[in-house]
Amino acid sequence: MRDLARLRGLLSLLADAVEHGSRAVEEVHSSSSARAFGVIELVPSTREHVRAVRAVHDAGVALTYGGVRLVTRVVRASFTVGLDVAEAVAPTSRDDR
């Protein structure tokens, strides 16, 4: 049972790492691209086109990183169910009493 608790802990830690890590990288990605788009938007003749490209880019970034987090949550939930089942059928060891 202690091993299962540790497995749950490992799963939780990996999921947290992906969740927080993807947010941090997304922030870096967004900040860097905002700077680049900001410079390009200074040119009046292409400004409107650049803004359209930027909107598509930003949506794509949000979708990609959000997708990574969504998949992580689904995987985490699936493993949690598996661990719940394992815990229900596992015999109680002396350590757990």
Added chain:
Amino acid sequence: MGSLLEQAIGALNGAVGDYLARTGNGLATELTLVRGGRPVRPDAASLRAAFPDAGPRLAIFVHGLMCSEDVWEFETGGDYGAMLQRDLGLCPLVLRYNSGLSIPDNGARLSALLERLLEVFPAAIERVVLIGYSMGGLVVRSACHHASVSGAAWLSRVERGVYVGTPHLGAPLERAGRVLAWALRRVDDPVTRLVATLADLRSDGIKDLGDADLRHEDRARREPRFSLRDPRHPVPLLDDFPHFLIAGSRFDDRLTRTLFGDLIVPLPSATDGRWRHDASHPIDGVAFVDRVHHVALAHDARVYEHLLRFCGDAP
């Protein structure tokens, strides 16, 4: 395999153990006694079963940062605890704890455990020798401070404290890391800020090592500054019992030894400020071990000779 797993979990706890404890993660280590690699619950029946050879004079072993109790084991087998039991009849109790928690938190938990042991240990506890390695020495000191303030009964049973490679005056590596993270945060660049965020993920336990903070009020005063000069510690070693310090050095040259010591803890810090690089006479209560690195201090035959001498002398 089990031992490797415990070592890995010990290292993980040292790195992010405060986060694990805060989020209720199953990988967070509880402060507990261990015997034969298994945790021992602090109740009379469990202690009686785990310590059939319990005696009245205890030696409590407290490991360091990112370690498990395995750090005490010699490559050829055995550990200081078994050797002290053989040579002096001390009953060794080995602690395992989450070294990523703050030192004051671990000190308070150790104090509570020792108070509990007075009630439930199978033998009447007469004397206690506290032996801390690296951060473990600071946890011991924090527990003593906590016991002193709270009036815990176990403190009166402490016969002596022995500190092996303990950074009594802090660790310059952590102070350098603190300043680096502070400087990175001030650079207006997303990548640099990310690096600073990653650097700040290090645990409360690691951060406490910078100035050897034993109390929460010391932690609250922490500033991002770097100095090779060790800060004077606001909590002195207690006068209630004698203290013995064992310091290691990887180098022969006196100045290099002073600055880098065992590669982690400089000699002035390991000796609580008693070391002077130009001094030539022995220092009372302090022993030096040459050509040894920090981790090896926890399982070195020369260290044991000093440990035996310090634990064997009449208090």
